[in-house]
Amino acid sequence: MQYTFNWAIIFSGEYGRWFLDGLATTLEMSGISIVLALVLGTFLTVLRLSRITPLVWFAVSYIEFFRNTPLMVQIFFWYFGSDPILPGFFKAWLYRQNIEFATAIIALSTYTAAFIAEELRSGILSIPKTQLEASRATGLSFLQAMAYVILPQAFRIIIPPLISQFLNLIKNSSLAMTIGVMELTYMARQVEAHTFHGFEAFTVSTLIYLSLSLLVSFLITQYNRRFLRIGSAR
Amino acid sequence: MPMIEIHNVNKWYGDFHVLKNINETVEKGEVLVICGPSGSGKSTLVRCVNRLEEIDQGEIRIEGKSIHAKDQDINRLRAEIGIVFQQFNLYPHLTVLKNITLAPMKVKKIPREEAETTALALLERVGIGNQAHKYPVELSGGQQQRVAIARALAMKPKIMLFDEPTSALDPEMINEVLSVMKDLAREGMTMLCVTHEMGFAREVADRIIFMDHGEILERGTPEHFFTNPQHERTKAFLKEIL
Ligand SMILES: Nc1ncnc2c1ncn2[C@@H]1O[C@H](COP(=O)(O)OP(=O)(O)OP(=O)(O)O)[C@@H](O)[C@H]1O
Numbered sequence A: 001m002q003y004t005f006n007w008a009i010i011f012s013g014e015y016g017r018w019f020l021d022g023l024a025t026t027l028e029m030s031g032i033s034i035v036l037a038l039v040l041g042t043f044l045t046v047l048r049l050s051r052i053t054p055l056v057w058f059a060v061s062y063i064e065f066f067r068n069t070p071l072m073v074q075i076f077f078w079y080f081g082s083d084p085i086l087p088g089f090f091k092a093w094l095y096r097q098n099i100e101f102a103t104a105i106i107a108l109s110t111y112t113a114a115f116i117a118e119e120l121r122s123g124i125l126s127i128p129k130t131q132l133e134a135s136r137a138t139g140l141s142f143l144q145a146m147a148y149v150i151l152p153q154a155f156r157i158i159i160p161p162l163i164s165q166f167l168n169l170i171k172n173s174s175l176a177m178t179i180g181v182m183e184l185t186y187m188a189r190q191v192e193a194h195t196f197h198g199f200e201a202f203t204v205s206t207l208i209y210l211s212l213s214l215l216v217s218f219l220i221t222q223y224n225r226r227f228l229r230i231g232s233a234r
Numbered sequence B: 001m002p003m004i005e006i007h008n009v010n011k012w013y014g015d016f017h018v019l020k021n022i023n024e025t026v027e028k029g030e031v032l033v034i035c036g037p038s039g040s041g042k043s044t045l046v047r048c049v050n051r052l053e054e055i056d057q058g059e060i061r062i063e064g065k066s067i068h069a070k071d072q073d074i075n076r077l078r079a080e081i082g083i084v085f086q087q088f089n090l091y092p093h094l095t096v097l098k099n100i101t102l103a104p105m106k107v108k109k110i111p112r113e114e115a116e117t118t119a120l121a122l123l124e125r126v127g128i129g130n131q132a133h134k135y136p137v138e139l140s141g142g143q144q145q146r147v148a149i150a151r152a153l154a155m156k157p158k159i160m161l162f163d164e165p166t167s168a169l170d171p172e173m174i175n176e177v178l179s180v181m182k183d184l185a186r187e188g189m190t191m192l193c194v195t196h197e198m199g200f201a202r203e204v205a206d207r208i209i210f211m212d213h214g215e216i217l218e219r220g221t222p223e224h225f226f227t228n229p230q231h232e233r234t235k236a237f238l239k240e241i242l
């Protein structure tokens, strides 16, 4: 049987909207996850560099665990398996959300945080020790020195690897369809199921992911070009 | 009561005995110059005073209070002691003004406006009032070091520590930094200066100590030190450096 290409059908009727809805969900899910991953990743890094043994051990185990197990398994764990270990108040909160959406965000941000923590740690280690010394010598506490002196410099250094973590996160977010989050890939699948035009449906979703990634990396480099002009030179 | 009392201080790096039974007293307003060959422990000694390094034996007291006391808040101690390093160590991501206001605002919780007014006055005082909004990389070494001095002074310290503040500078910039330090000394700041600038030592030091292999070998007024040193190694050192 001959396959007839039909691009028009993808954008006719409801289908165009489905793609847009899927894209919106992907963006929202990735956006929230990125912010949470950055916060959590920074927190893990500070623990890891704190020199307080139990905290260091916690951070190291966290990072190794999350980096070395498949994201898909982690998503399933949060969705199907985490019930017995989650505290009551958290579960209560979770059930008031869109549970699939919230679960995907938890999985994506806890996973990405581990990678961000690694990048950030190497960024911090590349800042001369004398910066920490100079700031501590003025009376800043360890956390203040981190917050105002070390981390701002480290973040500037690790912007390229951070961008690729962000892009990975956007791409990884397509796994959320496996637990029924109606994001871009899920919607492409729906369009395919209704139209039997899988080639067109997945081509469109592929192009959307591609443009999204290119756009994000373009915006971040533009932003940095301005932001970094002088401050990072040493 | 003396400003700084260093009492029987010993320190080791592993097997290496870097400070050997150091005793020294610095009065309020006194300028003590520390000199000696490379590796003799000068930096280490100075850095023990604000606990950038910890000592293994003995005691250091500031205005009578042990800096190792359990109830001594280390950040509070450091807020009262300024230090200027050989390599300036300014924060490259912050403007000159922000380099100076950071600690007053975060440690002493001084409001931004007040901190900035103080910072600008300090920059004026060290002769670079017009550079406040530049970044450290845009300044010459001498200017950067003066910013570093202003940054330390912004905390209104009781003591200023200098660890070879002019050693990384081009010769033509050394004097601009030394002159700021001389002003400070005249205004009555208590200062511990590691330096090889013997002209500076002669002019402003109240006392000079000479260290070698972790020991204080010679101590005295500049007069004594330059005209009548007792120890052979002091003589050799002076001969080499003068
Ligand atoms: N963290 C450290 N670990 C091990 N050894 C150290 C450490 N810091 C300094 N030392 C050693 O201790 C000795 C004294 O060092 P210090 O920096 O106090 O000397 P200095 O008199 O300031 O010399 P310079 O004139 O070169 O600055 C040197 O031999 C140095 O190699």
Ligand SMILES: [Mg+2]
Pocket (backbone or CB within 6 Å): B042, B043, B044, B163, B164
């Ligand atoms: Mg030294």
